[in-house]
Amino acid sequence: MSELSDLYQEVIVDHSKRPRNMRRPADATHAADGHNPLCGDSISVFVTLRDGRVEDVGFEGRGCAISVASASLMTDMIKGKTVAESRAIFQAFHRMVTGKDELPDEGLDKLAAFEGVRDFPVRVKCATLAWHTLQAALEGRAQPISTE
Numbered sequence: 001m002s003e004l005s006d007l008y009q010e011v012i013v014d015h016s017k018r019p020r021n022m023r024r025p026a027d028a029t030h031a032a033d034g035h036n037p038l039c040g041d042s043i044s045v046f047v048t049l050r051d052g053r054v055e056d057v058g059f060e061g062r063g064c065a066i067s068v069a070s071a072s073l074m075t076d077m078i079k080g081k082t083v084a085e086s087r088a089i090f091q092a093f094h095r096m097v098t099g100k101d102e103l104p105d106e107g108l109d110k111l112a113a114f115e116g117v118r119d120f121p122v123r124v125k126c127a128t129l130a131w132h133t134l135q136a137a138l139e140g141r142a143q144p145i146s147t148e
């Protein structure tokens with residue numbers, strides 16, 4: 001196993017220490033809870049959807065640096081996007097961290113920092129937890145999401 005520290009690029013450290021949008025928007029219209037029992041990550045995602053667009057998004061919870069940084073970067077990334085656009089970003093992100101793409105999609109911007117996660121299958125669940133939870137929130141699924 002190579003150095004896990006390779007994972008902790010500057011952008012991940014920054015967002016895990018100072019998470020953006022770690023709050024529940026007062027006018028949230030959609031929400032879901034996500035759990036990753038393998039690591040102990042537990043994240044709730046809140047979305048204010050207006051005319052098919054993510055007007056506001058926030059999250060609460062706790063977890064490892066990877067899961068918190070991923071949730072933080074996700075909220076930064078999808079604010080202002082349509083539901084279809086946010087789903088497309090999630091799909092590109094998922095392809096990258098599961099190693100199916102040779103190079104990260106340029107549109108992923110800072111999310112490319114998570115590319116190294118693909119070498120650590122356990123960490124893929126941490127990195128994608130917030131995204132799976134977001135999808136559940138947008139689709140109005142009531143059941144909590146579990147990566148197991």
Ligand code: ZN
Nearest residue numbers: 039041064126
């Ligand atoms: Zn984790």
